[in-house]
Amino acid sequence: MTTREASIIEIRDSLLAGRTKAVEVIHEALRQIRAVDPQLRATSQIFQEEALARAEELDMKLKKGEEPGLLAGVPFTVKDNICTRTGTTTAASKIIPTFRAPYDATVVLKLLAAGAIPIAKTNMDEFGMGSSTENSATVGPTRNPWRTTHVPGGSSGGAAALAAATRGMLHLGSDTGGSIRQPASYCGVTGIKPSYGRVSRYGLLAFASSLDQIGVLQSSARECAAALSVIAGRDPMDSTSASRAVPHYLGELERDVRGLRLGIPTEYFPDAIDAEVRARVQEGIDVFRRLGVETREVSLPHTRYANPTYVLISAAEASSNLARYDGVHYGHRARNPQGLVELYARSRAEGFGAEVKRRIMVGTFVLSAGYHEAFYNKACKVRKLIRQDFESAFKEVDAIVCPTSPVTAFPIGAKIDDPLKLYAVDILTVPANLATVPGISFPCGLTSEKLPVGLQIYGRPFEDHTVLRLAHAFQMTTKFHLAAPPVYAGS
Numbered sequence: 001m002t003t004r005e006a007s008i009i010e011i012r013d014s015l016l017a018g019r020t021k022a023v024e025v026i027h028e029a030l031r032q033i034r035a036v037d038p039q040l041r042a043t044s045q046i047f048q049e050e051a052l053a054r055a056e057e058l059d060m061k062l063k064k065g066e067e068p069g070l071l072a073g074v075p076f077t078v079k080d081n082i083c084t085r086t087g088t089t090t091a092a093s094k095i096i097p098t099f100r101a102p103y104d105a106t107v108v109l110k111l112l113a114a115g116a117i118p119i120a121k122t123n124m125d126e127f128g129m130g131s132s133t134e135n136s137a138t139v140g141p142t143r144n145p146w147r148t149t150h151v152p153g154g155s156s157g158g159a160a161a162l163a164a165a166t167r168g169m170l171h172l173g174s175d176t177g178g179s180i181r182q183p184a185s186y187c188g189v190t191g192i193k194p195s196y197g198r199v200s201r202y203g204l205l206a207f208a209s210s211l212d213q214i215g216v217l218q219s220s221a222r223e224c225a226a227a228l229s230v231i232a233g234r235d236p237m238d239s240t241s242a243s244r245a246v247p248h249y250l251g252e253l254e255r256d257v258r259g260l261r262l263g264i265p266t267e268y269f270p271d272a273i274d275a276e277v278r279a280r281v282q283e284g285i286d287v288f289r290r291l292g293v294e295t296r297e298v299s300l301p302h303t304r305y306a307n308p309t310y311v312l313i314s315a316a317e318a319s320s321n322l323a324r325y326d327g328v329h330y331g332h333r334a335r336n337p338q339g340l341v342e343l344y345a346r347s348r349a350e351g352f353g354a355e356v357k358r359r360i361m362v363g364t365f366v367l368s369a370g371y372h373e374a375f376y377n378k379a380c381k382v383r384k385l386i387r388q389d390f391e392s393a394f395k396e397v398d399a400i401v402c403p404t405s406p407v408t409a410f411p412i413g414a415k416i417d418d419p420l421k422l423y424a425v426d427i428l429t430v431p432a433n434l435a436t437v438p439g440i441s442f443p444c445g446l447t448s449e450k451l452p453v454g455l456q457i458y459g460r461p462f463e464d465h466t467v468l469r470l471a472h473a474f475q476m477t478t479k480f481h482l483a484a485p486p487v488y489a490g491s
């Protein structure tokens, strides 16, 4: 079996030691992407020239003895809903197929300042709405490197597929209801949705502002910690970003997990869970027990309301956030309209895909006069109950463990015609966004069909270091995260 040990953390060291040059690192990353992308369709653009030019610049700086950043020379990909001055930012939508952002998102600026080099934009479900990357209106579906007839999950499916099929790169994703963790789980990689407010959302095309969070998909928790230590922190451009000090994530990883208390919520193991997913997750929990982590049952009684609550709140916020794509402020503009109303109506009808329209209609409905109280306000109240569930559980335990998704990767086409079926795969990930807590997914084994299973850990708000530390301890004693899929370009 091929393994994938190379890590973004070692790239800087090899540059400093003169074992390699940034230009070589970028050539190797480009080689890997080009080797797998025709099969996977994981990228929407590749920045070959720009990346090589930046690498040359970095090599010059190193030659002059300038201090390189923490992630010097690390190639990184950017989900296509995160603004980059290089190339376009389309959110995989036909409404902004050629949008060129006039600025870089804060996360991109931070990575650039740390010496990392943008190399590609990755495919996604349009505006982040989906769980399979089949809703990409620009690139089309991305494929799962473990089985190319299957979805990679979504909406950060391009990032997850690339993270699995290559090595030595950093991948930025976004997570509104599971869009980092669920594709990480389907592709057998490690993905973290940080606490709400931990990472700036400035430059992220908004889907649902109270739920959206930028994070990363990597091959290990250690790589996630390195990436998070660069992108986390207060940003004056995002008033919801937190001013709390950023912990030393890499240092925190090394602390022993013995004695930590891990809660197992009964509600997260419903009958609907696939038997093999349940089995792998149970085995994963046993690994923690062997590491000296205490486990105990906890209850999060409002879990079954999380998905309907998420559907209402996320749609309501989306309907408002997406109002700006009207053919006037932004976006595709219909030809020869008969008046202003028709200009708006046709521009939006022509530009948005079916799932986005569905969400806008649901969101507009639940916010409309007469229904606001019954739907939107009620959902906000239930959201509070869900948050309180977590607050009570976190009085008894330090973290919570559960499956990331009730199922593994499914065949392309299997659920796309039934939105409710597709929404159902999010039941175990949406609570984290509603409760603003951090969540990490990492591989805990394969099914008999050789598809990865993801284990999820939730932590207290701003205890991202605790979920990383538990995942790291797990990865120090197991090898699941090192398994390479059949479509793999790392050498």
Ligand code: GLN
Residues within 6 Å of the ligand: 127, 128, 129, 130, 131, 154, 155, 174, 175, 176, 177, 178, 179, 180, 207, 314, 426
């Ligand atoms: N699958 C969920 C949805 O379609 C979550 C998406 C996301 O996190 N962006 O809403």
